Amino acid sequence: MKCKYCKKILSDDDDLVLNYFNHIEINHYDSLDNEDKIMHDVRKKMLQSKNESELKKKNVGDSDLIFNAKNSEF
Numbered sequence: 001m002k003c004k005y006c007k008k009i010l011s012d013d014d015d016l017v018l019n020y021f022n023h024i025e026i027n028h029y030d031s032l033d034n035e036d037k038i039m040h041d042v043r044k045k046m047l048q049s050k051n052e053s054e055l056k057k058k059n060v061g062d063s064d065l066i067f068n069a070k071n072s073e074f
């Protein structure tokens with residue numbers, strides 16, 4: 001798909017949404033109108049919370065180790 005704000009073509013692969021989001025964040029954020037800025041910020045929060053929940057999932061496996069390491073200090 002073509003960028004709405006410049007002539008860059010973004011390839012239609014699985015990461016298109018993320019690629020387009022990053023492209024706008026880097027190149028066009030300042031030129032977004034208010035409504036698009038709000039949409040962009042909402043999307044940003046969603047992406048961040050998605051990343052955080054994925055990080056938490058990864059850390060669950062390690063939590064026992066951390067717990068045991070803390071206990072062994074006493």
Ligand SMILES: [Zn+2]
Pocket residue numbers: 003004005006007008023027028
């Ligand atoms: Zn662009």
